[in-house]
Amino acid sequence: MSDHPLPLPLFTAAQVREMDRVAIEERGIAGGELMRRAGEAAFRALRRRWRDARRLVIVCGVGNNAGDGFVIARAALKSQLFRVIVVNVGDPDRLTGDALAAARAYREAGGRELPFSRDAVAGADVIVDAIFGTGLSRAPEGVWRDAIEAINADPAPVLAVDIPSGLDADTGAVAGVAVRASLTVSFIGLKRGMFTGRGPDCCGAVEFDSLEVPAAVIESQPASVRRVDAAEVRRGLARRDRDAHKGRFGHVLAIGGNHGFAGAVRMAAEAAARTGAGLVSVATRAEHVATVLSGRPELMCRGVAGAADLTPLTERADVIAIGCGLGRDAWAQELWQAALALKIPLVVDADALNLLAGSPLRRDDWILTPHPGEAAQLLGIGVAEVQADRFAAVGALRERFGGTVLLKGAGSLVASRHPPIGLCDRGNPGMASGGMGDVLSGIIAGLLAQGFNAHAAAASGAWLHAMAADAAARADGERGLLASDLFPPLRHLVNP
Numbered sequence: 001m002s003d004h005p006l007p008l009p010l011f012t013a014a015q016v017r018e019m020d021r022v023a024i025e026e027r028g029i030a031g032g033e034l035m036r037r038a039g040e041a042a043f044r045a046l047r048r049r050w051r052d053a054r055r056l057v058i059v060c061g062v063g064n065n066a067g068d069g070f071v072i073a074r075a076a077l078k079s080q081l082f083r084v085i086v087v088n089v090g091d092p093d094r095l096t097g098d099a100l101a102a103a104r105a106y107r108e109a110g111g112r113e114l115p116f117s118r119d120a121v122a123g124a125d126v127i128v129d130a131i132f133g134t135g136l137s138r139a140p141e142g143v144w145r146d147a148i149e150a151i152n153a154d155p156a157p158v159l160a161v162d163i164p165s166g167l168d169a170d171t172g173a174v175a176g177v178a179v180r181a182s183l184t185v186s187f188i189g190l191k192r193g194m195f196t197g198r199g200p201d202c203c204g205a206v207e208f209d210s211l212e213v214p215a216a217v218i219e220s221q222p223a224s225v226r227r228v229d230a231a232e233v234r235r236g237l238a239r240r241d242r243d244a245h246k247g248r249f250g251h252v253l254a255i256g257g258n259h260g261f262a263g264a265v266r267m268a269a270e271a272a273a274r275t276g277a278g279l280v281s282v283a284t285r286a287e288h289v290a291t292v293l294s295g296r297p298e299l300m301c302r303g304v305a306g307a308a309d310l311t312p313l314t315e316r317a318d319v320i321a322i323g324c325g326l327g328r329d330a331w332a333q334e335l336w337q338a339a340l341a342l343k344i345p346l347v348v349d350a351d352a353l354n355l356l357a358g359s360p361l362r363r364d365d366w367i368l369t370p371h372p373g374e375a376a377q378l379l380g381i382g383v384a385e386v387q388a389d390r391f392a393a394v395g396a397l398r399e400r401f402g403g404t405v406l407l408k409g410a411g412s413l414v415a416s417r418h419p420p421i422g423l424c425d426r427g428n429p430g431m432a433s434g435g436m437g438d439v440l441s442g443i444i445a446g447l448l449a450q451g452f453n454a455h456a457a458a459a460s461g462a463w464l465h466a467m468a469a470d471a472a473a474r475a476d477g478e479r480g481l482l483a484s485d486l487f488p489p490l491r492h493l494v495n496p
Helices: 013-025 031-049 064-079 097-108 142-153 199-203 215-219 230-236 262-275 286-295 307-314 330-340 350-358 372-379 383-388 390-401 436-449 454-476 483-493
Strands: 055-060 083-088 112-115 126-130 158-161 183-187 205-209 225-227 251-255 279-284 300-303 319-322 346-348 366-368 404-407 412-415 421-424
Touching: 013 031, 013 215, 031 064, 031 097, 031 126, 031 158, 031 183, 031 205, 055 064, 064 083, 064 097, 064 126, 064 158, 230 454, 251 262, 251 307, 251 436, 262 279, 262 286, 262 319, 262 436, 262 483, 279 286, 279 307, 286 300, 300 307, 307 330, 319 330, 319 436, 330 350, 346 350, 346 436, 350 372, 350 436, 366 390, 366 454, 372 383, 372 390, 383 390, 390 404, 390 412, 390 421, 404 454, 412 454, 421 454, 436 454, 436 483, 454 483
Parallel strands: 055 083, 055 126, 083 112, 126 158, 158 183, 183 205, 225 421, 251 279, 251 319, 279 300, 319 346, 346 366, 366 404
Antiparallel strands: 404 412, 412 421
C-alpha cells in the first residue's frame, strides 16, 4: 500500500455510486466534469510515479472507466511528452454519454486507437488499465479475459484507474482473472475490496483523490469498513506515569504447549510481555518448563497435568490466551473446558479454535483469531468460500460465536458488536510462516491486560503485529522472516 495518507472509511461499490449520483444530481457537478477530474488525477499520479515514461498504452473498455482512460490519453497527448495509443477492448461504438464525449475529445486532438491484440499492448513504458470499473459482477471472458492476461504478461508497470479490472470492489475476491497493478488511483470513496483478500496484490500502491466532491456527500454514506487508524493505536499507548508498577498493567496467562510445541506458547507469552503486560504466566506440559524458562526467565512458567493445576494461576490472571500449541488430546480438552468455566476474558487461537468448532458456543468476552482455514472449520464451509467474501465470513463468525472476531490474512478484519468492521492494511507475505499467529495472540492479550477494550485490542494488535513484520522485512527481506524477528521492532512500536 502507498505511504500517501489515505482516508480511513471504506465503502461498497454501491455506496460510491450513490455518492457519485448525489454529487451530480444534488450538488450540480456534471458527470463529465467528474470524469475529467478523475482522468487528470490519474495522469498526475502517473507522472509522479514514472517520471521517465514516454510510451503509454491505455487499454479501454466500453463504460465510464474507459472515459477516464480517454481523458488520461488526451492529457498525455496534450503534454507533448508521450507517445500515446488507446487500445480498445470491445466495440468502441458502444461508448455513450460522458465516456463517448471523452473519446471524441481524444480523437479530435489527433489521438491514435487500435483494436485489442497482444501486440498492440506490447512496448509500453506504462500500461493504463481502464477496462472495467466497479460494476463488474462476473468473471471476464473472451476478449476481456485476453486483454487482462496480456496486461499481466507484459513487463511494463500498470496503473489501474479506480480499481483493477476483474477485482471485486466489495469482497476483494477475483473471479477468473484480474489486472495486477503497480499503482491504483481511486476516486470519491475507497472501495473496501481493495484492501483485503486478493485486493492488495491486485492494487499495488494505492492513491486517492476525492475529485473535490464535498465532504458532506461522502459522509452521507456510513462506512461499512474502517481502516485501523495508526494515530488511535498510538494514543492508546500513551507514556506511562513515573510511579507506574507492574500491577497496573495486567497479568496474562498463556495456556498451551502440548508435547513438542513449547515454542508456540512461549512466543505468545513473550509477545504479551513485549507488548507491555505487567506479568505473564505460562501453563504448559511439565516437560517444557525448563525450556521456556531458560529462553525467557522473565516468564512465570508452571507445568500442569490438568485443570486442577490451573487454579493457582487463573486466580491471578486478568486475561487468558489459550490455544497456541495446545493440541486436541484429553489434556488439551480439559484445560480448554477449565478456561471456558472462568469469567476471565479469553484470546482464543489455533487448537482452541478447533476445539470450539467441535463444540460451538457463544460468549461475549472473548476474542477469536482464526486464519481462513480455522474460520472455514468454525463455519462449516470451505476455505475458498471464506476467501470469496471475507467480510461476510467475519460477520458470520461474530454472529455465531459472539465477542470479537479477528479474521487473519491479507487485510485482516475485526468484527465486534458495533460496526464498522476494522481492517488492517499492513503486513507482508513474509508473515506466512509458523509462529506468527502465536505472536499475534500474545500481543492482543497484552493489550487487553493493559486496559484496551476488545475491539481496540484486536485491531491495534493486528496493526502492531503487521507493522513489526513490515519493519523486520524492510531490514532483511520477506523470505525467511521468523515470528521471533518481530520482537525488536514490536518493542519500538509500543513505545511511540
